[in-house]
Amino acid sequence: MKKENAYSALIVSNNENFNSIIVSMLPKQDFENIEFESNIASAKRAVDSKDFDFVIINAPLSDDLGMRFAIDCTSLQNAIVLFIIQNEIYGEVYSKLSSYGVFTLAKPLSKQSVITAIHWMLTAKNRISKLENKSVLIEDKMEEIRLVNKAKWLLISKEGLLEPEAHKLLEKESMNRCVSRKEVAREIIEKYENA
Numbered sequence: 001m002k003k004e005n006a007y008s009a010l011i012v013s014n015n016e017n018f019n020s021i022i023v024s025m026l027p028k029q030d031f032e033n034i035e036f037e038s039n040i041a042s043a044k045r046a047v048d049s050k051d052f053d054f055v056i057i058n059a060p061l062s063d064d065l066g067m068r069f070a071i072d073c074t075s076l077q078n079a080i081v082l083f084i085i086q087n088e089i090y091g092e093v094y095s096k097l098s099s100y101g102v103f104t105l106a107k108p109l110s111k112q113s114v115i116t117a118i119h120w121m122l123t124a125k126n127r128i129s130k131l132e133n134k135s136v137l138i139e140d141k142m143e144e145i146r147l148v149n150k151a152k153w154l155l156i157s158k159e160g161l162l163e164p165e166a167h168k169l170l171e172k173e174s175m176n177r178c179v180s181r182k183e184v185a186r187e188i189i190e191k192y193e194n195a
Contacts, residue, residue, distance in 0.1 A: 011034065011036050011055075022114070054079060055081045067083070081101075082102075084107060085105075090106035143182070148182070152166040154188060170184055
């Protein structure tokens with residue numbers, strides 16, 4: 001059974017020692033499913049078949065540096081991505097990836113910098129999740145408003161009601177039957193569109 005706030009992670013690295021160290025730093029209560037890929041090609045296949053909450057890339061890899069993959073994971077997958085690269089090219093990589101929301105760290109890594117980065121990633125994911133939930137609620141409310149307005153205009157045009165009367169009828173039906181205004185509106189729309 002999946003814990004409520006348990007996340008999945010993909011670690012893309014061809015270094016077993018790195019993989020072990022990173023896994024040991026991931027808070028066990030926050031991560032339920034951790035998968036590993038050793039190159040960008042196999043990592044692409046993994047994200048094509050499954051959504052990951054977090055992607056950690058230990059660059060460079062045998063087949064690619066992985067910058068395009070990191071960008072795709074943030075924009076297409078909505079994953080939180082940590083890109084780890086040698087200190088010598090960190091500045092250049094950071095300037096290219098930061099505008100896409102990719103976190104970057106320079107090697108060599110300290111334990112504290114990795115733990116801090118993981119905490120930032122968890123914080124970012126929690127914030128994004130709250131925004132996504134808010135967005136879903138707003139979209140649902142907008143759909144309800146569209147349906148209610150359409151139902152009201154159908155009542156006005158088909159039944160000769162005034163707008164306040166149509167609104168009152170929808171509200172009354174909703175309360176009397178203990179169903180949402182959205183459901184009542186759908187029934188009215190179906191009734192007149194199928195007639």
